[in-house]
Amino acid sequence: MTKSEKIAKYEEILPQIESLVSGVEYGISSLANIAATIHRQMNFFWTGFYVVDGDTLLLGPFQGATACIKIPKGKGVCGTTWAQGNTIVVKNVEDFPGHIACSSLSKSEIVVPVFSKSGKITAVLDIDSDELATFDETDKLYLEKVVETLKEYETFV
Numbered sequence: 518m519t520k521s522e523k524i525a526k527y528e529e530i531l532p533q534i535e536s537l538v539s540g541v542e543y544g545i546s547s548l549a550n551i552a553a554t555i556h557r558q559m560n561f562f563w564t565g566f567y568v569v570d571g572d573t574l575l576l577g578p579f580q581g582a583t584a585c586i587k588i589p590k591g592k593g594v595c596g597t598t599w600a601q602g603n604t605i606v607v608k609n610v611e612d613f614p615g616h617i618a619c620s621s622l623s624k625s626e627i628v629v630p631v632f633s634k635s636g637k638i639t640a641v642l643d644i645d646s647d648e649l650a651t652f653d654e655t656d657k658l659y660l661e662k663v664v665e666t667l668k669e670y671e672t673f674v
């Protein structure tokens with residue numbers, strides 16, 4: 518996908534996601550609809566959420582192959598994103614120390630923290646690709662806008 522195709526796709530799905538989430542009381546339902554929308558329209562290898570439960574991330578709604586259920590804070594790309602509080606783009610998962618391989622086909626990854634209105638991290642959005650260097654600043658920009666739609670939820674567990 519070229520950069521302009523990618524931007525056009527994100528511009529198309531962002532309003533869809535905003536309207537899917539708007540007024541929905543159940544956070545888990547919104548996570549499920551967002552994962553489905555991104556996964557189908559962007560054609561990624563794995564798209565899903567890990568939700569914060571105490572000092573652990575738990576597997577939440579996702580699209581793709583089965584995945585690991587618990588990730589401790591600070592572990593893997595997801596746990597590191599949670600601990601640092603910022604998006605991490607991994608061009609090659611083999612270069613990320615401590616990367617947790619749920620699938621050997623996964624080659625690159627982006628993980629975006631989800632913040633609530635009060636500033637708490639409530640979940641992370643994790644997207645994997647079976648190609649190297651799939652994700653860049655454009656994905657970061659738009660996926661951070663996507664997760665902003667989730668700020669009304671103070672918890673998902």
Ligand code: SME
Nearest residue numbers: 584593594595616617619
């Ligand atoms: N690779 C992630 C684990 C989750 S799977 O990719 C679905 C990580 O290192 O945190």
